[in-house]
Amino acid sequence: MRPAEVYDLLNPWDASDEFYLELVMASRMVVDIGCGTGTLLHRARTGGHVGRLVGVDPDPDMLAVARATSDDVEWVRATAAEVGAVGADLVVMTGHAFQTLVTDDDIATSLQAIRRALIPGGRFAFETRNPRATPWLRWDGETLVNHPTAGVIRLTRRVREATSRVVTFDETFSGAGIPDAITVSNTLRFCSRSELTSLLGDAGFAIAEQYGDWSRSPVTASSPEIITIAIAR
Ligand SMILES: C[S@@+](CC[C@H](N)C(=O)[O-])C[C@H]1O[C@@H](n2cnc3c(N)ncnc32)[C@H](O)[C@@H]1O
Known part of the structure:
Protein backbone atom coordinates (compact mmCIF):
# COMPACT_ATOMS: atom_id res chain seq x y z
CA MET A 1 0.00 0.00 0.00
CA PRO A 131 -1.15 32.35 6.53
CA ARG A 132 -3.01 34.89 8.70
CA ALA A 133 -5.41 32.10 9.77
CA THR A 134 -2.44 29.95 11.02
CA PRO A 135 -4.12 26.62 10.12
CA TRP A 136 -1.02 24.55 10.98
CA LEU A 137 -1.70 25.16 14.70
CA ARG A 138 -4.66 22.75 14.30
CA TRP A 139 -2.98 20.10 12.10
CA ASP A 140 -1.60 17.65 14.69
CA GLY A 141 -3.88 14.64 14.99
CA GLU A 142 -5.08 11.33 13.58
CA THR A 143 -7.51 10.29 10.82
CA LEU A 144 -8.80 6.77 10.17
CA VAL A 145 -9.93 5.57 6.74
CA ASN A 146 -11.12 2.18 5.56
CA HIS A 147 -9.26 1.01 2.45
CA PRO A 148 -11.06 -1.71 0.41
CA THR A 149 -8.06 -4.09 0.41
CA ALA A 150 -5.61 -2.78 3.06
CA GLY A 151 -8.28 -2.36 5.78
CA VAL A 152 -8.21 0.42 8.35
CA ILE A 153 -5.38 2.92 7.75
CA ARG A 154 -4.35 5.38 10.44
CA LEU A 155 -2.88 8.71 9.29
CA THR A 156 -0.99 10.58 12.01
CA ARG A 157 0.07 14.16 11.33
CA ARG A 158 2.68 16.06 13.35
CA VAL A 159 3.92 19.57 12.58
CA ARG A 160 7.70 19.63 13.03
CA GLU A 161 8.55 23.25 12.29
CA ALA A 162 6.49 26.30 11.44
CA THR A 163 7.15 29.91 10.59
CA SER A 164 4.56 32.26 9.11
CA ARG A 165 5.95 31.40 5.63
CA VAL A 166 7.02 27.73 5.65
CA VAL A 167 5.56 24.75 7.54
CA THR A 168 7.13 21.28 7.69
CA PHE A 169 5.07 18.32 8.91
CA ASP A 170 5.24 14.52 8.91
CA GLU A 171 2.42 12.20 7.87
CA THR A 172 2.68 8.58 9.06
CA PHE A 173 0.51 5.88 7.46
CA SER A 174 0.05 2.73 9.54
CA GLY A 175 -2.36 -0.20 9.89
CA ALA A 176 -2.61 -3.96 9.53
CA GLY A 177 -2.23 -3.70 5.72
CA ILE A 178 1.03 -1.72 6.05
CA PRO A 179 3.64 -4.00 7.71
CA ASP A 180 6.14 -1.12 8.09
CA ALA A 181 4.61 2.28 8.81
CA ILE A 182 5.35 4.84 6.07
CA THR A 183 6.31 8.40 7.05
CA VAL A 184 6.24 11.16 4.47
CA SER A 185 7.72 14.58 5.23
CA ASN A 186 6.04 17.60 3.60
CA THR A 187 7.06 21.24 3.38
CA LEU A 188 4.53 23.87 2.34
CA ARG A 189 4.90 27.57 1.60
CA PHE A 190 2.35 30.07 2.88
C1 LIG B 1 -1.96 17.88 -2.06
S1 LIG B 1 -1.69 17.18 -3.64
C2 LIG B 1 -3.03 17.87 -4.59
C3 LIG B 1 -3.50 16.90 -5.65
C4 LIG B 1 -4.72 17.34 -6.45
N1 LIG B 1 -4.48 18.56 -7.17
C5 LIG B 1 -5.94 17.48 -5.57
O1 LIG B 1 -6.61 18.52 -5.61
O2 LIG B 1 -6.28 16.53 -4.87
C6 LIG B 1 -0.29 18.10 -4.21
C7 LIG B 1 0.30 17.54 -5.49
O3 LIG B 1 1.32 18.43 -5.95
C8 LIG B 1 2.34 17.63 -6.53
N2 LIG B 1 3.59 18.40 -6.61
C9 LIG B 1 4.62 18.43 -5.73
N3 LIG B 1 5.59 19.24 -6.18
C10 LIG B 1 5.17 19.74 -7.37
C11 LIG B 1 5.75 20.62 -8.34
N4 LIG B 1 6.95 21.18 -8.16
N5 LIG B 1 5.05 20.88 -9.46
C12 LIG B 1 3.82 20.33 -9.65
N6 LIG B 1 3.23 19.50 -8.76
C13 LIG B 1 3.90 19.21 -7.64
C14 LIG B 1 2.42 16.42 -5.63
O4 LIG B 1 3.05 15.32 -6.25
C15 LIG B 1 0.95 16.18 -5.31
O5 LIG B 1 0.37 15.26 -6.20
Missing part, protein backbone atom coordinates in the same frame (compact mmCIF):
# COMPACT_ATOMS: atom_id res chain seq x y z
CA ARG A 2 1.35 3.41 -1.02
CA PRO A 3 0.09 6.76 0.33
CA ALA A 4 -1.19 7.66 -3.18
CA GLU A 5 -3.61 4.72 -2.97
CA VAL A 6 -5.42 6.26 0.03
CA TYR A 7 -5.22 9.87 -1.18
CA ASP A 8 -8.79 9.97 -2.51
CA LEU A 9 -10.17 8.38 0.68
CA LEU A 10 -8.48 11.09 2.74
CA ASN A 11 -9.41 13.89 0.32
CA PRO A 12 -12.94 13.22 -0.95
CA TRP A 13 -14.64 15.42 -3.58
CA ASP A 14 -15.72 18.73 -2.02
CA ALA A 15 -16.70 22.35 -2.70
CA SER A 16 -13.20 23.21 -3.91
CA ASP A 17 -13.46 20.55 -6.64
CA GLU A 18 -16.89 21.90 -7.68
CA PHE A 19 -15.35 25.40 -7.95
CA TYR A 20 -12.61 24.18 -10.29
CA LEU A 21 -14.86 21.82 -12.25
CA GLU A 22 -17.02 24.77 -13.29
CA LEU A 23 -13.92 26.57 -14.64
CA VAL A 24 -12.69 23.43 -16.42
CA MET A 25 -16.04 22.77 -18.11
CA ALA A 26 -16.06 26.36 -19.44
CA SER A 27 -12.56 26.01 -20.98
CA ARG A 28 -11.30 24.47 -24.21
CA MET A 29 -7.87 23.20 -23.17
CA VAL A 30 -6.96 22.66 -19.53
CA VAL A 31 -3.73 21.78 -17.74
CA ASP A 32 -4.09 20.58 -14.12
CA ILE A 33 -0.65 21.00 -12.50
CA GLY A 34 -0.04 18.90 -9.39
CA CYS A 35 -3.05 16.85 -10.53
CA GLY A 36 -2.40 14.10 -7.97
CA THR A 37 -4.73 11.16 -8.61
CA GLY A 38 -6.43 13.08 -11.43
CA THR A 39 -9.95 13.19 -10.01
CA LEU A 40 -10.79 16.67 -11.36
CA LEU A 41 -9.96 15.94 -15.01
CA HIS A 42 -11.53 12.48 -14.78
CA ARG A 43 -14.78 14.08 -13.58
CA ALA A 44 -14.56 16.70 -16.34
CA ARG A 45 -14.19 14.03 -19.02
CA THR A 46 -16.98 11.84 -17.68
CA GLY A 47 -19.08 15.00 -17.31
CA GLY A 48 -18.81 15.66 -21.07
CA HIS A 49 -15.69 17.82 -21.57
CA VAL A 50 -14.61 17.23 -25.19
CA GLY A 51 -11.44 19.38 -25.32
CA ARG A 52 -7.83 18.60 -24.45
CA LEU A 53 -7.23 17.72 -20.78
CA VAL A 54 -3.67 17.36 -19.47
CA GLY A 55 -2.79 16.30 -15.91
CA VAL A 56 0.78 17.03 -14.76
CA ASP A 57 2.44 15.72 -11.59
CA PRO A 58 6.01 14.79 -10.62
CA ASP A 59 4.90 11.89 -8.36
CA PRO A 60 4.80 8.56 -10.24
CA ASP A 61 2.57 6.93 -7.60
CA MET A 62 -0.07 9.66 -7.96
CA LEU A 63 0.11 9.41 -11.76
CA ALA A 64 -0.25 5.61 -11.59
CA VAL A 65 -3.59 6.06 -9.80
CA ALA A 66 -4.63 8.73 -12.35
CA ARG A 67 -3.71 6.51 -15.32
CA ALA A 68 -5.59 3.55 -13.84
CA THR A 69 -8.70 5.75 -13.52
CA SER A 70 -8.76 7.51 -16.93
CA ASP A 71 -7.21 6.67 -20.29
CA ASP A 72 -8.93 9.57 -22.06
CA VAL A 73 -6.88 12.28 -20.30
CA GLU A 74 -3.17 12.99 -21.03
CA TRP A 75 -1.03 12.31 -17.93
CA VAL A 76 2.47 13.82 -17.87
CA ARG A 77 5.18 13.32 -15.25
CA ALA A 78 6.67 16.79 -14.68
CA THR A 79 6.91 19.65 -12.23
CA ALA A 80 5.13 22.97 -12.71
CA ALA A 81 8.41 24.54 -13.85
CA GLU A 82 8.74 21.93 -16.62
CA VAL A 83 5.36 22.54 -18.29
CA GLY A 84 5.72 23.55 -21.95
CA ALA A 85 4.01 26.17 -24.15
CA VAL A 86 0.88 24.17 -24.90
CA GLY A 87 -1.67 26.90 -25.69
CA ALA A 88 -4.02 26.23 -22.77
CA ASP A 89 -6.84 28.60 -21.93
CA LEU A 90 -6.96 27.38 -18.30
CA VAL A 91 -4.26 26.14 -15.91
CA VAL A 92 -5.30 25.04 -12.42
CA MET A 93 -3.38 24.02 -9.31
CA THR A 94 -5.89 22.50 -6.88
CA GLY A 95 -5.76 20.86 -3.44
CA HIS A 96 -3.15 23.43 -2.31
CA ALA A 97 -0.66 22.03 -4.84
CA PHE A 98 0.66 25.61 -5.27
CA GLN A 99 1.97 25.43 -1.69
CA THR A 100 4.42 22.67 -2.66
CA LEU A 101 6.38 25.47 -4.42
CA VAL A 102 8.42 26.56 -1.42
CA THR A 103 11.02 29.16 -2.39
CA ASP A 104 10.50 32.43 -4.26
CA ASP A 105 12.67 30.95 -7.04
CA ASP A 106 10.47 27.81 -7.27
CA ILE A 107 7.37 29.97 -7.46
CA ALA A 108 8.82 32.42 -9.99
CA THR A 109 10.12 29.67 -12.30
CA SER A 110 6.83 27.77 -12.07
CA LEU A 111 4.71 30.87 -12.70
CA GLN A 112 6.82 31.72 -15.77
CA ALA A 113 6.21 28.20 -17.14
CA ILE A 114 2.48 28.47 -16.37
CA ARG A 115 2.35 31.84 -18.16
CA ARG A 116 4.02 30.25 -21.21
CA ALA A 117 1.55 27.34 -21.11
CA LEU A 118 -1.37 29.78 -21.47
CA ILE A 119 -2.63 31.79 -24.43
CA PRO A 120 -2.88 35.57 -23.80
CA GLY A 121 -6.07 36.11 -21.82
CA GLY A 122 -5.92 32.53 -20.50
CA ARG A 123 -6.62 31.96 -16.80
CA PHE A 124 -4.57 30.48 -13.96
CA ALA A 125 -6.72 29.41 -10.99
CA PHE A 126 -5.26 28.16 -7.71
CA GLU A 127 -5.61 28.46 -3.96
CA THR A 128 -3.22 28.75 -1.07
CA ARG A 129 -4.13 28.57 2.62
CA ASN A 130 -4.26 31.97 4.29
CA CYS A 191 2.25 33.20 0.69
CA SER A 192 0.58 36.41 1.82
CA ARG A 193 -1.74 38.27 -0.57
CA SER A 194 0.89 40.92 -1.21
CA GLU A 195 3.52 38.27 -2.02
CA LEU A 196 1.08 36.63 -4.44
CA THR A 197 0.32 39.94 -6.13
CA SER A 198 3.98 40.66 -6.64
CA LEU A 199 4.98 37.13 -7.77
CA LEU A 200 2.05 36.92 -10.20
CA GLY A 201 2.71 40.43 -11.56
CA ASP A 202 6.39 39.65 -12.18
CA ALA A 203 5.38 36.53 -14.15
CA GLY A 204 2.97 38.42 -16.44
CA PHE A 205 -0.35 37.86 -14.67
CA ALA A 206 -3.04 40.25 -13.46
CA ILE A 207 -5.32 39.15 -10.62
CA ALA A 208 -8.92 39.08 -11.86
CA GLU A 209 -10.73 37.50 -8.90
CA GLN A 210 -9.76 36.60 -5.34
CA TYR A 211 -11.87 34.84 -2.69
CA GLY A 212 -11.45 33.77 0.93
CA ASP A 213 -13.51 30.59 0.72
CA TRP A 214 -15.30 28.33 -1.77
CA SER A 215 -18.54 30.31 -1.54
CA ARG A 216 -16.63 33.27 -3.03
CA SER A 217 -16.52 35.46 0.12
CA PRO A 218 -13.96 38.29 0.18
CA VAL A 219 -10.54 37.53 1.69
CA THR A 220 -10.27 38.62 5.36
CA ALA A 221 -7.68 37.96 8.10
CA SER A 222 -9.54 34.83 9.20
CA SER A 223 -10.44 33.46 5.73
CA PRO A 224 -9.23 29.88 5.35
CA GLU A 225 -8.10 30.33 1.75
CA ILE A 226 -6.72 32.81 -0.74
CA ILE A 227 -8.33 31.60 -3.98
CA THR A 228 -6.99 33.43 -7.02
CA ILE A 229 -8.00 33.58 -10.67
CA ALA A 230 -5.26 35.40 -12.60
CA ILE A 231 -5.26 36.40 -16.27
CA ALA A 232 -2.22 35.95 -18.54
CA ARG A 233 -1.40 39.39 -19.97
